[in-house]
Amino acid sequence: MSEPASQTVESPFAMPLEEAMSTQRAIRRLRPDPVDDALVLRLVELAQKAPTGSNAQNWEFVIVKDRAVKEKLGALNRGAWRLYGGIGRWLAREDPAMQRIIKAVQWQADHFADIPVIVVACLRGPRVPFPPVAATSYYGSIYPSVQNLLLAARAAGLGAALITLPLWSHFLARRALGLPWGVSPCAVVPLGWPTGRYGPTTRKPVGEIVHVDRYGNQPFRGEKAS
Numbered sequence: 407m408s409e410p411a412s413q414t415v416e417s418p419f420a421m422p423l424e425e426a427m428s429t430q431r432a433i434r435r436l437r438p439d440p441v442d443d444a445l446v447l448r449l450v451e452l453a454q455k456a457p458t459g460s461n462a463q464n465w466e467f468v469i470v471k472d473r474a475v476k477e478k479l480g481a482l483n484r485g486a487w488r489l490y491g492g493i494g495r496w497l498a499r500e501d502p503a504m505q506r507i508i509k510a511v512q513w514q515a516d517h518f519a520d521i522p523v524i525v526v527a528c529l530r531g532p533r534v535p536f537p538p539v540a541a542t543s544y545y546g547s548i549y550p551s552v553q554n555l556l557l558a559a560r561a562a563g564l565g566a567a568l569i570t571l572p573l574w575s576h577f578l579a580r581r582a583l584g585l586p587w588g589v590s591p592c593a594v595v596p597l598g599w600p601t602g603r604y605g606p607t608t609r610k611p612v613g614e615i616v617h618v619d620r621y622g623n624q625p626f627r628g629e630k631a632s
């Protein structure tokens with residue numbers, strides 16, 4: 407008897423979790439080639455496996471493929487980047503690693519409408535600013551799902567990055583996407599097949615950011631976990 411298809415056809419997400427987490431990074435240079443709707447839908451389905459405050463599951467994901475809408479988001483991105491990028495260039499004038507990131511962000515700004523899919527992760531419901539835990543819970547209900555999406559994209563070999571510059575004006579972003587007032591855009595993920603390769607990310611040694619029992623007690627300083 408032949409095996410069921412699910413056991414013989416390898417999932418596009420079969421990459422080991424540790425490898426996906428270690429190599430997931432902001433990939434901004436993307437090819438214009440289309441990405442299958444079914445693949446994008448599965449990414450969002452995996453994003454939905456994330457937790458939400460009070461199990462509200464109040465996500466909404468807008469998958470943008472229409473060039474006219476991408477151009478509107480691209481114009482918003484460029485507008486914010488003109489200011490932020492100018493400051494960033496000045497701050498990075500002696501930092502070659504940061505200059506490389508700035509070049510990639512510039513590339514993304516210049517090619518925004520050519521990126522095949524832009525996923526906009528949104529939340530339904532009001533953002534209550536007080537008490538602080540309410541604000542934390544609000545954004546805490548979208549970012550785990552966005553990280554799931556980024557990891558799933560990584561496993562599938564798709565390039566992706568979490569960006570927020572196109573959302574500098576919620577009013578304009580809402581208008582571009584036709585969002586009702588009760589739905590807020592929180593994060594944007596441009597998706598596509600990468601022009602380059604995924605590589606390891608650069609992060610501080612874990613011992614530098616771990617405190618045991620109370621802030622400042624850092625017995626693991628100078629140590630690496632792996």
Ligand SMILES: Cc1cc2nc3c(=O)[nH]c(=O)nc-3n(C[C@H](O)[C@H](O)[C@H](O)COP(=O)(O)O)c2cc1C
Pocket residue numbers: 430431432433507511567568569570571572607608
């Ligand atoms: C809340 C948030 C907002 C971000 N907004 C932007 C953005 O607007 N544009 C951009 O190019 N990257 C944005 N990033 C991505 C960071 O710049 C990126 O995570 C960082 O450069 C590390 O990249 P790496 O994972 O490739 O090492 C954002 C990340 C976060 C968490």
